[in-house]
Amino acid sequence: MPCVFKIIPSPVGQLTLVARGMKLAAILWEHERQNRVRLGPLQEVGDHPLLLETERQLREYFAGTRERFDLELDFVGTEFQCKVWQALLTIPFGETRSYSQIAQQVGSPKAVRAVGAANGRNPISIVAPCHRVIGASGSLTGFAGGLQAKQFLLALEGEETLQLAF
Numbered sequence: 001m002p003c004v005f006k007i008i009p010s011p012v013g014q015l016t017l018v019a020r021g022m023k024l025a026a027i028l029w030e031h032e033r034q035n036r037v038r039l040g041p042l043q044e045v046g047d048h049p050l051l052l053e054t055e056r057q058l059r060e061y062f063a064g065t066r067e068r069f070d071l072e073l074d075f076v077g078t079e080f081q082c083k084v085w086q087a088l089l090t091i092p093f094g095e096t097r098s099y100s101q102i103a104q105q106v107g108s109p110k111a112v113r114a115v116g117a118a119n120g121r122n123p124i125s126i127v128a129p130c131h132r133v134i135g136a137s138g139s140l141t142g143f144a145g146g147l148q149a150k151q152f153l154l155a156l157e158g159e160e161t162l163q164l165a166f
Contacts, residue, residue: 004045008055011062012149015126018042019050023074026123027054029145036144037123058126064156067093069127077121080108084118091132094158098136120144126153 003025005018013030018039026037045051053071060066075085083106090105091097097105103115115133122130125145131153135141143150 003039003042004048004051005042006044006046006048006051006055008058010058012145012152015058017051017054017058019048019054020074022050023072024050024054024124024127025074025076027058027125027127029125029149031146033144036121039123054127061126062156067157071127073124073128075123075128077118077123080106080111080114081118081121083107084115085122085124085128088119088122088128088130088133091129096132096134096154099133099141100136102133116141129153132157 003018003020005016007014007016009015015030016026016028016032017024018026018028026039028037050071057066057069057071061069075082077085084102087102087105099112099115099119100109102119103109103112106115108114119130119133120142122128122144125131131143131145131150140147140150140154
């Protein structure tokens with residue numbers, strides 16, 4: 001099924017919202033690394049109902065009036081990646097988890113690096129909150145949208161005690 005997209009402005013830069021049918025397939029960053037998320041051909045559509053709803057919910061999130069998203073998601077990846085991405089959805093607003101905690105949650109406690117790799121390929125950033133996953137020391141680690149965006153999102157959610165790791 002072909003994907004459609006809509007580009008929106010946000011406090012963390014331009015975001016590209018991508019739908020496959022009536023499910024959200026991706027939220028891509030302005031300076032997205034090529035092939036981080038594989039979607040195939042995309043067609044720009046400004047009035048797709050799911051993309052308009054995603055935009056509305058993101059605006060509410062950035063305004064501080066939404067803590068949970070209510071969208072149908074279409075994760076496409078390996079079985080392990082999908083487990084990790086589903087685990088992201090369980091991290092409450094304003095809280096963080098370590099890569100190790102996610103590895104334990106998905107039943108693979110020694111797969112910390114694999115969790116990091118899956119987290120880095122999360123196609124539905126912000127909604128599937130990969131920004132809430134941090135290093136064991138509490139430091140911010142790699143993030144597809146950039147560490148400043150990760151810090152912004154965590155601060156928006158009230159998590160202000162973290163430091164950038166360089």
